[in-house]
Amino acid sequence: SKDEGRKRFSYFTPEMQETANINRQLTQELRLAIVDHDFKVLYQPIMCLKTGEVHKAEALIRWHHPELGTISPAEFIPLAERCGAIIDIGNWIFSTAAKQVQHWQQTLDPDFQISINKSPAQFQNPDPSADSRWIDALTHLGLNKGICLEITEGLLLDDGSIIHQRLQKFQAAGFEISLDDFGTGYSSLSYLTKFDINFLKIDRAFVSDLENSLQNQALCEAIIVMSHKLGLKVIAEGVETSNQLNFLKLAECDYAQGYYISRPITAEEFERQLKSPTPF
Numbered sequence: 001s002k003d004e005g006r007k008r009f010s011y012f013t014p015e016m017q018e019t020a021n022i023n024r025q026l027t028q029e030l031r032l033a034i035v036d037h038d039f040k041v042l043y044q045p046i047m048c049l050k051t052g053e054v055h056k057a058e059a060l061i062r063w064h065h066p067e068l069g070t071i072s073p074a075e076f077i078p079l080a081e082r083c084g085a086i087i088d089i090g091n092w093i094f095s096t097a098a099k100q101v102q103h104w105q106q107t108l109d110p111d112f113q114i115s116i117n118k119s120p121a122q123f124q125n126p127d128p129s130a131d132s133r134w135i136d137a138l139t140h141l142g143l144n145k146g147i148c149l150e151i152t153e154g155l156l157l158d159d160g161s162i163i164h165q166r167l168q169k170f171q172a173a174g175f176e177i178s179l180d181d182f183g184t185g186y187s188s189l190s191y192l193t194k195f196d197i198n199f200l201k202i203d204r205a206f207v208s209d210l211e212n213s214l215q216n217q218a219l220c221e222a223i224i225v226m227s228h229k230l231g232l233k234v235i236a237e238g239v240e241t242s243n244q245l246n247f248l249k250l251a252e253c254d255y256a257q258g259y260y261i262s263r264p265i266t267a268e269e270f271e272r273q274l275k276s277p278t279p280f
């Protein structure tokens with residue numbers, strides 16, 4: 001009833017009300033931001049630990065709001081998911097990353113790969129031809145293995161068999177799949193055998209204190225050994241120190257990503273770095 005509504009409303013503090021207002025405003029502006037070119041994509045290098053080379057990057061979106069400045073994706077992606085704008089935003093990131101990786105495959109490295117984040121909400125696209133549009137686009141650009149989809153365990157949680165089929169279709173068309181944020185959330189080891197995943201990303205939480213925490217050392221080592229036995233490659237996220245990097249190298253982790261190697265940077269800066277005498 002109206003009364004209950006009013007009562008619930010009264011539990012809102014002024015700060016909560018302000019947050020709600022800002023969120024409502026941002027939600028309205030999300031759709032305009034694509035048209036107005038206020039979104040940018042940054043690329044964070046993913047380094048191969050065997051060779052020290054970089055032929056992978058993760059695409060990370062930024063919103064440069066005309067009045068509020070840069071807004072973190074941690075803030076606006078959840079809003080975009082709730083209002084549905086995530087579908088258009090996700091399509092925009094995909095086509096931006098696909099064009100970028102085509103360029104880098106032609107000019108830098110024929111095996112270059114860009115990872116993009118695809119949240120569970122993006123897999124709930126009501127458009128039944130949404131998957132095949134991405135698949136056709138990848139095929140059309142001739143980008144075998146050019147795009148890796150970073151998914152989270154939440155996606156695998158329910159409805160396993162349908163998601164399984166959809167992921168297989170993506171993979172058959174040349175996409176690869178990473179399991180992001182591994183070790184947080186609803187981790188179940190059964191996902192690793194049920195789904196044919198290419199990469200496992202160890203969450204930053206296990207990497208951040210690697211030099212001091214024997215537990216994190218044990219967990220990282222065990223995850224790497226287990227992944228290799230299952231045929232998965234491992235990417236460690238959030239590497240911030242040389243000690244962490246060295247530990248991961250010794251543990252035979254395949255790839256590392258983090259501020260120690262580079263923060264997320266623009267495509268131009270990425271190219272400049274890769275072509276410099278001392279890349280990353």
Ligand code: C2E
Nearest residue numbers: 060061073074077093117118119238239240257258259260
């Ligand atoms: P994520 O997918 O786990 O991405 C990694 C986040 O960790 C990024 O934050 C990255 O900038 C940050 N990071 C990388 N290295 C380090 C490090 O060494 N130390 C620390 N402290 N942080 C590091 P960012 O760019 O703010 O993105 C936050 C989250 O927003 C992402 O987490 C992802 O879940 C989501 N996101 C970002 N871009 C997209 C997108 O294009 N689509 C979707 N669906 N989600 C996105």
Ligand code: CA
Nearest residue numbers: 058117150180
């Ligand atoms: Ca990610």
Ligand code: CA
Nearest residue numbers: 180181201237
């Ligand atoms: Ca992650």
Ligand code: CA
Nearest residue numbers: 152180181203
């Ligand atoms: Ca995350």
